[in-house]
Amino acid sequence: MEYIKHYFEEGHSYAVIVDMLATYHDIKMSLRSLKTHLKDAGMYRRNNYSPINDVRNAIRAELHGPGQLFGYRTMWLALLQKHKLRVKRDDVMRLLQELNPQGTELRTRRRFVRRTYHSMGPNYLWHVDGYDKLKPFGFGISGCIDGFSRRVLWLTCGHTNNDPAVIAHNYTSCVQRLGVAPMRLRTDCGTENGTMAAIQCSLRHNHTDYYAGSRSHMYGTSMSNQRIESWWSSFRKARAQFWIELFGDLRNEGHFNGSNEHQFLLQFCFQNVLQD
Template sequence: MEEELDLIEQYFNKGHTYSVILEMLSSHHEIHISIGTLKSRLKDLGLQRRGGFSSLNAVRRAISSELLGPGQLFGYRTMWITLKQKHGLRVKRETVMRMLRQLNPRGTLLRARRRFIRRTYHSMGPNYLWHVDGYDKLKPFGFAISGCIDGFSRRIMWLKCGPTNNNPEVIKNNFIDCIRSVGVVPMKLRTDCGTENGDMAAVQCTLRHHHSDYHAGARSHLFGSSTSNQRIESWWSLFRKQRGQFWMELFGDLRDKGLFNGTHEHLCLLRFCFMGILQADLDECVQLWNSHRIRPSRHALCPGGIPDELYSLPHRFGSRDCGFAVEEASLTIFQEGPLNEDPCGDPDIHEYLEQAMQQGLQQPHTWQAATELYITQKNIAGL
């Protein structure tokens, strides 16, 4: 009973409708209840669609805290879903829009709408085509990001940060870990022509070689230019506006103040202090993105909706899951074991920094604390 209530509260807070909550419970947890029982459970939990709004002071404090970090790049819709899912606040979107105009007028002005002419995108369903690419805007500061998005649902399949995204073994392991998590291999995989994608392409084609559809075997992977990999490239643009720009400016300020010069030692130290914080921010970004609602677009034949719903319940949108089930034994032969890559990127420097941490320093949990740790470690090392 307690597990059932926790699941209901979790799905409700993600913004799912009653019918979706019932189907999620039935499909994924073998919990079969009526809509009347669901409403009764929600009443017991004190959850309701209308009313029960949080105080304006609590909302203002939460928005102010978000504006200290990547949240300064959010529009009012993204901020609204963040307040609801991350801070557990109930507030009208109009209220969030007014507060953002007051608290962040410059950001509101910079997010003026612009129109672009786009190609029409088509996908048969979830797991029909995965788009994989690396994000290099933070590479000058030592952080390489690898990401994958499902073309139909626009669900982020993985978003990983590390010392490199050019190592084929790293990209391959990200791919295998994702397949293991969702239990299927996509019908097609699309990447650019970088050598880091070679091992992943080989795994994809091998896992699909015994299937009989038109896209089986070698046809299941597509090499192409970055500009043609439109789903992930388009998402990187959104990522920069909502997250990446904050980190670029933060690290750029360290460089402008003479605290970072791009040498190997400085790169390793910056990674040591910020890698965990940046990955946590990426995880939060994925969670919020996969739970927000995408409006229908005339530039794509894919329906609008919430990425998690589009991916998990494609039949509700007139589609089907296009993936192919894969067994664990089939994946084990490709993955010898986890890579022994420390976040720092240099075992010797990592060991030295770990020893310095034993002098009473604390692992950071915020970007402010990570900045202070970076400056402290830099002074200890005499860099």
């Protein structure tokens, strides 16, 4: 009965409770038997509701954090599991309309609120990333973009884009060509970026601003590296998709098997074209 009560209080449906009892506890029970056990224990879905003021206060507490993003179904589940409050979903919907009208309106429109990108100016933040969509065919692409102007600072194509020496060379060549290092450098957590990150921190070691030294480089996920990811999307639509489909057709027709020999052959035939 302890398991039944636990799953019931978590808000699972009767069918799900029956399945979880059988899967995790080896307790075979029919839906009708479950309802009988719940009735004998005085556990019902449609009575013993919590005071509405307690529910309102709990919703207010949730709206001060991530709960401001919740729809009424998620909020109902949070009230049940986190606050141990029993309430009708319709009441949760009404209270959300009362306490969070702006969020309710945004969800009604199914509107996605995008984060705003901020940059202090040119060379404040460089975004570096590798493009791997052509990597199975032997073409590793590395790129860097200035977050303020969206200027492409380098875009190289070679046999690899995960060699730390190659990435560091791209960075140092760019810094030497422009005569300036960025205030901040953003990359993903790949090991290929380690040498470049160390060079960036060394170049900014003697500076006196907040982002001097180790703070001049930041790691993050590739998906959140939004400036370069946005450019990769445009790059694929305008350029890369043609080569992805061309090389994919060669593979599907049996003319490319992914071996080093075939990759070197493609590089020999198309390297200059891809560089252009």
